[in-house]
Amino acid sequence: MAAEGGSSSGTREVVEDDFFGAESGWVEARTACDHLPSLCSDLSQIPLPDSPCSRCHHPAENWLCLSCKDVFCSRFINKHMLKHYEESGHCLALSFSDLSVWCFECDAYLDVQMIWQLRPVYEVAHLLKFEERPSFRAIESLQLSSDQGEGSS
Ligand SMILES: [Zn+2]
Ligand SMILES: [Zn+2]
Ligand SMILES: [Zn+2]
Numbered sequence: 001m002a003a004e005g006g007s008s009s010g011t012r013e014v015v016e017d018d019f020f021g022a023e024s025g026w027v028e029a030r031t032a033c034d035h036l037p038s039l040c041s042d043l044s045q046i047p048l049p050d051s052p053c054s055r056c057h058h059p060a061e062n063w064l065c066l067s068c069k070d071v072f073c074s075r076f077i078n079k080h081m082l083k084h085y086e087e088s089g090h091c092l093a094l095s096f097s098d099l100s101v102w103c104f105e106c107d108a109y110l111d112v113q114m115i116w117q118l119r120p121v122y123e124v125a126h127l128l129k130f131e132e133r134p135s136f137r138a139i140e141s142l143q144l145s146s147d148q149g150e151g152s153s
Helices: 080-088 116-130 140-144
Strands: 063-065 093-096 101-103 108-110
Touching: 063 080, 093 116
Parallel strands: none
Antiparallel strands: 063 093, 093 101, 101 108
């Protein structure tokens, strides 16, 4: 019996793109939010994902305010995004570390794939961070179902 060339399967490579992918790992993200009107009207251009906090210049894993496109550090650093929300009422923020969107008013993550208003900025951020567009789940049918002719049987 030949010994199997069995390298142990113990080592596991973590592919960063997958790790940060939006396919899995969302924590109870909401699919609706009443505060979307506060989104900036032009989110086609946003700061780079490695932009420093505009207040303390913390260099990484910051948040982007989706109302004024300013960059602030997380609650784990100097809480400047939280303070910005408390001062300005800007409640929607996108995390540059995993591209999740948080609503301070809802106190919850928002599902960027299900909330179409968030998809453009998510796409731009994804493009800047990973240099490629995100692959959305096939949800077009949900969005368009009212338009499309339903099976006429
Ligand atoms: Zn909300
Ligand atoms: Zn800061
Ligand atoms: Zn803001």
